[in-house]
Amino acid sequence: MDGVGVRRGKTALVADVNWSVELDERWVVLGPNGAGKTTLMKLASTEMHPSDGVVEVLGERLGKTNVFELRPRIGLSSAALTNRIPADEAVRDVVVSAGYAVLGRWSEEYEEMDTERAEELLDLLGVAHLAERPFGTLSEGERKRTTIARALMTDPELLLLDEPAAGLDLGGREDLVARLSALALDPDAPASVLVTHHVEEIPPGFTHALLLRGGTVVAQGLLDDVLTEGNLSATFGQDLELQRSGDRFFARRRG
Numbered sequence: 001m002d003g004v005g006v007r008r009g010k011t012a013l014v015a016d017v018n019w020s021v022e023l024d025e026r027w028v029v030l031g032p033n034g035a036g037k038t039t040l041m042k043l044a045s046t047e048m049h050p051s052d053g054v055v056e057v058l059g060e061r062l063g064k065t066n067v068f069e070l071r072p073r074i075g076l077s078s079a080a081l082t083n084r085i086p087a088d089e090a091v092r093d094v095v096v097s098a099g100y101a102v103l104g105r106w107s108e109e110y111e112e113m114d115t116e117r118a119e120e121l122l123d124l125l126g127v128a129h130l131a132e133r134p135f136g137t138l139s140e141g142e143r144k145r146t147t148i149a150r151a152l153m154t155d156p157e158l159l160l161l162d163e164p165a166a167g168l169d170l171g172g173r174e175d176l177v178a179r180l181s182a183l184a185l186d187p188d189a190p191a192s193v194l195v196t197h198h199v200e201e202i203p204p205g206f207t208h209a210l211l212l213r214g215g216t217v218v219a220q221g222l223l224d225d226v227l228t229e230g231n232l233s234a235t236f237g238q239d240l241e242l243q244r245s246g247d248r249f250f251a252r253r254r255g
């Protein structure tokens, strides 16, 4: 993203964003409610075009490329996408249908290879036992894991996870963080961007961070350089204490 801004009327959703994600990088985007995180994900997933500046995704410039050809190369898990999944769709089909770029079961029979791949991914995310269940009967955490498996189904070159741990209980969050950490540490995994409000949700293995407040970038770069008490306090507008325990982060208000 080069000089990127998104405006709606007089409101700037994001402004002057210069950001680049390389294929071997795993980025966390951190910021308070309304900071512009989802807007950045919409740009990166080609759902939105910038009002200002240039967005290039996987070497293709938005506005000059066919986004329908680009989208299968991007894996996206977001609340908006989850809400569009039909409640009666079987979990296995939610995942396998990503290979056909559809939501809702495809009328054709799927290739056996695709079904096997979907089952492998459900297993990787720890929800293989739910393959036959209608998506609408799943818990919040089970839905998140299913949509992440769906995002991985097309072997994407770019993986975008918008608040994957939101709404999970402590055990569910820890389990997801461990699974995302394994993915981040896999050299064959795609370039990844994970959006979160909480430093506790940063999976070990993530390499970079972009901190966002009020639509502008507070800091960005290597995780260890960027995730400081000063930057975090500026991002959330509070005096925050940041602790590191092993390869995990914890934050709370000072005093």
Ligand SMILES: Nc1ncnc2c1ncn2[C@@H]1O[C@H](COP(=O)(O)OP(=O)(O)OP(=O)(O)O)[C@@H](O)[C@H]1O
Pocket: 008, 011, 012, 013, 031, 032, 033, 034, 035, 036, 037, 038, 039, 040, 197
């Ligand atoms: N169409 C619109 N018109 C005006 N303002 C908008 C529009 N769409 C989004 N916004 C505003 O832009 C800001 C950024 O929204 P965005 O969803 O990107 O934030 P976010 O960081 O993902 O927030 P959250 O953590 O709450 O999900 C918010 O203040 C939102 O209200």
